[in-house]
Amino acid sequence: MTRKSSDQPKRVALYARVSTLDKGQDPETQLRPLREYADRRGFAIAAEYVDTASGTTEERTQYRAMIGAARKRQIDVVLVWRYDRFARSTQALVNALKEFQSLGVDFISYQENIDTTTPTGELIFHVMASLAQFESSLISQRVRAGMARAKAQGKPIARPPLAESKQIEIAVLHGQGVSMNQISKQLGVAYGTVYNYVQKIRLKTKALVA
Numbered sequence: 001m002t003r004k005s006s007d008q009p010k011r012v013a014l015y016a017r018v019s020t021l022d023k024g025q026d027p028e029t030q031l032r033p034l035r036e037y038a039d040r041r042g043f044a045i046a047a048e049y050v051d052t053a054s055g056t057t058e059e060r061t062q063y064r065a066m067i068g069a070a071r072k073r074q075i076d077v078v079l080v081w082r083y084d085r086f087a088r089s090t091q092a093l094v095n096a097l098k099e100f101q102s103l104g105v106d107f108i109s110y111q112e113n114i115d116t117t118t119p120t121g122e123l124i125f126h127v128m129a130s131l132a133q134f135e136s137s138l139i140s141q142r143v144r145a146g147m148a149r150a151k152a153q154g155k156p157i158a159r160p161p162l163a164e165s166k167q168i169e170i171a172v173l174h175g176q177g178v179s180m181n182q183i184s185k186q187l188g189v190a191y192g193t194v195y196n197y198v199q200k201i202r203l204k205t206k207a208l209v210a
Helices: 028-041 061-071 090-103 119-152 164-175 180-187 191-209
Strands: 011-018 044-052 077-080 106-109
Touching (some): 011 028, 044 061, 061 090, 090 180, 164 180, 180 191
Parallel strands (some): 011 044, 077 106
């Protein structure tokens, strides 16, 4: 990952999320130790992003703002309390970290001690990426086996629809002007599938405008 010169403090973004299911949660429980950690590391806090939302929802405006800041090279490190406060799944975490890696942005999870500024943290990230890929391969194998069994039994075969969360992510990224090729790489979805969903989005948009 790209490093800043030693005489310049790294600009860190703190991210916290509290669940809508538990009204008693206070984001300061997460933010306070993150501020202390940033101070110990000599980081300069560029911004704090806090979402009040469940882990499965797409309505995380502060999360998207933080990703936008990373893409604009306004931050050098993303620091979170725990990675499940940041990502909905291992695959979502890996996708985000891959993008951070391409942008030269480091990622630190305080509780899990995942820190891509260190060789150990880099290794952990690559292990997680391998596990996510393995899990994806297993799912693909199960789907293919199920389709083959259905075909052998004479049942009609239909391609399983893309998960709703993925459809929403495609729509959001497309709306942000991200290319279909980049959407495919970022979400780990085949280019042809992204293309098909983007065409559906465009048709719906035209219908609304007409």
